[in-house]
Amino acid sequence: MADASTNRRRNRPPTAAAAAAALLLAVFLALGLIPNASAEPAPAPPAPACGAESRGGCHDRPEALKLKVVAIAAILATSMIGVGAPLFSREVPALKPDRKLFVIIKAFASGVILATGYMHVMPDSFDDLRSECLPEVPWRKFPFTMFVAMLSAVITLMVDSYAMAYYKKINAKISSSSGGGGGGGDANGQAKDAVVGLEHGGADAHLHGGAGAGAIEGEKEQLLRYRVVAQVLELGIVVHSVVIGLSLGASDNPCTIRPLIAALCFHQMFEGMGLGGCILQAEFGLKVKFIMAFFFSATTPFGIALGIGLSNVYSDSSPAALIVEGLLNASSAGLLNYMALVDLLAADFLGPRLQADMKLQSWAYVAVLFGAGFMALMAKWA
Template structure:
């Protein structure tokens, strides 16, 4: 069967009411997945193991999204039958992903050097032994042995935002975290818009719709876990919620756009394949750098807390991460 490289031919509109309803259904599920880690960390007292599950599960989701849901489709799109000429003689998907990885690396390298220089000029220290933004450890008042035992047992099961978030005292440190999460979200947003358009125009709507609902919820959980762990001053307390909303509305916007252009948009055309493949490649590079460097390396290799952690905690964190990656990779079977 030859590829349809010309005008759109999406057949008669099917499941039109459900396609419209998908705008709101995916908006709600995305919001639930993204806001749950943020709200639970700030408002509720839940087991620390649950927080850590969300955090490391989310890291696995982000890495699997880069490999399975972005890089693999980018190869397929840029190697499609309708894409001819130079596009077929060079692995552009790999090149674009590599370029975005190096671009982020140079950007972060420049930012760290500039920030260190500014701090040194101001006569301030810069301690990054744990791989995170520098902060001042609050002084912990002495407690009796009995109270210490009680608090130790309690902290093994319950925690609050105050327990888990080290204080950040400089706006520059807060901004460094915001820029980092913005880069991560930037990589996710392109992907969200693209799958929204795909869902709106795809003829096999029912299967894809179910898969994308779970896809967006798990991806939202991964992003929300990173947003929840931002250590912010009250001035910037709105940032995690803004990030959650920005992510959650992107796929519904993509669906709305897809419904609007369904009669004229051909996802198999050369132009659509090139644009989609290029954006997927760039997004893959962003998420790969963020997932492997910012999440894995900084969280496991260069974090003094993890270096001194028990074998159980290391094993638990890795199992959570592999579970997130495994579930997201499995969803790649359908979407």
């Protein structure tokens, strides 16, 4: 009797629960979530080549040198076009800073800068500081990239805040020393020159007459803001540009350099548009505009030339180079992310211009997403 009962249980069809369990087990095995005992162990990954340039595959120093020379010329030209286009937009009425098209273009460029920090600079820092070429302790036991980026954002806020307070203090002293009366226009001009600290002979004649004292002070304060933003933003971009140029200049792999040249040309052009828009709004004098545009355009080619000169002694996979580049990239990422979110996007979208025009605000958001998406796509190659 017991044997018959046992046989009936053995011959009973599987229940739905058993079938589901079998199906889940098969899925997990297929996905590799459960190790297959019968599978052979995967071969260990090859040890990274640390401290020396990889010699396999596509190593060709003479060909790489030719491509680097092409890269210097191409990146210099596209950088100058990108940063210079907004500066000459005053010749086109539709591209003046008070027009809607300029607002949309600036929103696009702000999205580019935001994606540069998050999609280009920060991942590079992660790759450097978590490299297998560095000791596990402390580099892979602590998120140095996020820590340094956080400190960089806070320090950028401090610089932003202290610079504004310092310039306002200078402005207040000059305004109070003027004593009002007929010298008010001259005092305004002196205050403007003191604020910049670099400019000689700016072009802000609209601040000198016709408007009330409150309107003049408001315009001057906004102008100070634009100038501080432009200078701090250029600092972060220049640091990153030197690092990527140095890495490209030290490489002897033509297969890597070819797509990188095209990607960096687009990268520098659109990043330059964002910086050029900030420089335009800051209304610097011609000399300061030229200096800032030159430094932006020349830093990546300078980094490439420096990498070429140091290629015999410099390796971008050496521990020292990984640490230096990783920390610089993390600092630049924190600065760019802060500037894009706080000084560019938040300042524009929470300002009176876009708050009063919902249609323009919607188009500006589309431009931000398009710019960020385009630059995020470029991260596939650079």
